[in-house]
Amino acid sequence: MTTMTNASVREFKMPDVGEGLTEAEILKWYVQPGDTVTDGQVVCEVETAKAAVELPIPYDGVVRALHFPEGTTVDVGTSIIAVDVSGGAAPATEAPAPAAEPEPVPEEPAAGPAAGPAARQPVLVGYGVATSSTRRRPRKPAAPDATAQQAAVAVQQELNGHAPAAPAAGAPRPLAKPPVRKLAKDLGVDLASVTPTGPDGIITREDVHAAVAAAPQAAPETAAPAAVTAPAPVAAPASSDTARETRIPVKGVRKATAAAMVGSAFTAPHVTEFVTVDVTRTMKLVEELKQDKEFAGLRVNPLLLIAKALLVAIRRNPDINASWDEAAQEIVVKHYVNLGIAAATPRGLIVPNIKDAHAKTLPQLAESLGELVSTAREGKTSPAAMQGGTVTITNVGVFGVDTGTPILNPGESAILAVGAIKPQPWVHKGKVKPRQVTTLALSFDHRLVDGELGSKVLADVAAILEQPKRLITWA
Numbered sequence: 001m002t003t004m005t006n007a008s009v010r011e012f013k014m015p016d017v018g019e020g021l022t023e024a025e026i027l028k029w030y031v032q033p034g035d036t037v038t039d040g041q042v043v044c045e046v047e048t049a050k051a052a053v054e055l056p057i058p059y060d061g062v063v064r065a066l067h068f069p070e071g072t073t074v075d076v077g078t079s080i081i082a083v084d085v086s087g088g089a090a091p092a093t094e095a096p097a098p099a100a101e102p103e104p105v106p107e108e109p110a111a112g113p114a115a116g117p118a119a120r121q122p123v124l125v126g127y128g129v130a131t132s133s134t135r136r137r138p139r140k141p142a143a144p145d146a147t148a149q150q151a152a153v154a155v156q157q158e159l160n161g162h163a164p165a166a167p168a169a170g171a172p173r174p175l176a177k178p179p180v181r182k183l184a185k186d187l188g189v190d191l192a193s194v195t196p197t198g199p200d201g202i203i204t205r206e207d208v209h210a211a212v213a214a215a216p217q218a219a220p221e222t223a224a225p226a227a228v229t230a231p232a233p234v235a236a237p238a239s240s241d242t243a244r245e246t247r248i249p250v251k252g253v254r255k256a257t258a259a260a261m262v263g264s265a266f267t268a269p270h271v272t273e274f275v276t277v278d279v280t281r282t283m284k285l286v287e288e289l290k291q292d293k294e295f296a297g298l299r300v301n302p303l304l305l306i307a308k309a310l311l312v313a314i315r316r317n318p319d320i321n322a323s324w325d326e327a328a329q330e331i332v333v334k335h336y337v338n339l340g341i342a343a344a345t346p347r348g349l350i351v352p353n354i355k356d357a358h359a360k361t362l363p364q365l366a367e368s369l370g371e372l373v374s375t376a377r378e379g380k381t382s383p384a385a386m387q388g389g390t391v392t393i394t395n396v397g398v399f400g401v402d403t404g405t406p407i408l409n410p411g412e413s414a415i416l417a418v419g420a421i422k423p424q425p426w427v428h429k430g431k432v433k434p435r436q437v438t439t440l441a442l443s444f445d446h447r448l449v450d451g452e453l454g455s456k457v458l459a460d461v462a463a464i465l466e467q468p469k470r471l472i473t474w475a
Contacts, residue, residue: 008086009064011079012057014046024048025073025251026080035063043081046074047251052379061085073251176203184208268324268445272405273454277462278426280436282306285468289362298366299373303341303395305468306418306461308365310393311337311358312474313460320457321390322413324447331448340392340409341369343376351409352381353389362471397421403439413449416461417441438465 014024024046031043042054043063061083068074174191176184180203184191187208194211196203250258282305289300314321314337322333339357343350352375354360354368375381392415396404403419419439426435442458464470 012081014074016076271446272443275462276439278435279465282465283436299370309461309464313457317457334390338390340389342394352385403441406443413445
């Protein structure tokens with residue numbers, strides 16, 4: 001990390017963009033050293049344990065340095081960018097590459113004049129680095145003969161139980177992506193001893209595996225001294241095995257979700273009840289509402305009426321909308337409903353919630369659901385939108401699944417899973433007819449919700465979906 005000491009340079013620190021978060025990963029920089037920034041301009045996108053968030057800079061100036069490359073996880077309160085607020089232009093030499101942090105793939109120099117920040121395109125995580133307009137001085141790859149000599153020396157040192165010698169102070173740092181650096185570290189390979197075959201002298205995963213495979217061939221046939229106590233290096237898998245497995249770092253939203261689900265599953269005693277429901281009338285009502293001018297421009301689907309049915313059931317059985325306070329040994333009954341909707345996103349499962357959903361009319365609820373879904377798909381859900389939920393709906397039916405046993409969202413006492421709606425033979429008015437049928441599953445925390453209360457809530461939701469006119473009489 002680079003630290004600026006000039007009095008006119010302001011250090012912008014990683015803020016706590018969510019309640020109680022301690023770290024965030026830098027996904028994308030939208031500025032580079034030498035760029036001019038203004039108060040409120042977005043300079044980077046970071047991913048927390050809750051969502052991806054864009055960070056605006058709070059002052060005007062010229063970017064002096066970016067302290068961390070993309071893909072680095074930074075603690076809250078750590079300076080991430082230095083901005084000269086004196087108004088002077090930043091020399092190009094004042095943008096050193098981070099020395100102690102993993103280095104990203106160097107960007108290609110722009111073919112034409114440098115473009116402004118607005119011309120830079122965001123990068124999808126895991127899909128490489130977008131072409132940037134930032135011009136950097138190209139690095140010269142090490143000469144092949146020198147690299148081979150370094151490899152032989154490194155192999156000999158490792159066989160003798162000694163760590164490979166560090167590169168000379170003036171030697172350029174080998175070019176490699178962070179995952180490749182981690183692979184080399186895990187396999188005990190010194191990147192300075194690896195011959196790069198990637199474009200512009202970049203070391204690839206195959207180069208690292210090739211260096212490991214070549215080590216025994218370059219080693220002398222004499223046995224290592226018996227006094228060597230260093231552990232033998234772990235044998236690397238054959239390079240062909242990389243096509244059979246993919247390792248994905250667990251971090252950000254997915255890491256937080258995994259921790260929350262484990263904590264919930266082994267803290268709250270779960271009970272799940274099921275009911276199969278004839279929703280033919282509900283599906284007819286959905287089609288009617290689509291033609292209603294009051295719902296013009298709004299997305300009307302079965303989930304809307306299921307959400308409304310759950311809200312009505314909670315109104316009739318308010319004790320289901322509660323949480324367990326372990327420290328105080330109290331049950332906290334909520335007199336409001338922040339309705340969570342589980343959403344699958346490229347970064348993992350998130351559960352944003354509709355604040356005060358109990359007070360919304362059906363058109364207002366439809367509007368809120370539409371905004372929630374579109375925001376989640378764009379990856380712009382804010383941390384605040386995922387805090388304070390009281391009860392959740394997860395719609396597994398969109399994947400063709402009949403139902404499931406959902407795990408409670410931490411801090412909530414109930415979650416409703418909705419299965420696929422399919423035509424099935426059903427006894428209706430004494431005759432077997434094809435009807436639209438689905439299965440609902442309600443999981444609840446048995447510490448504060450007993451079987452009677454959970455059954456009443458599930459039965460109420462089913463009754464409304466069978467006879468949606470109850471939305472009028474019960475609401």
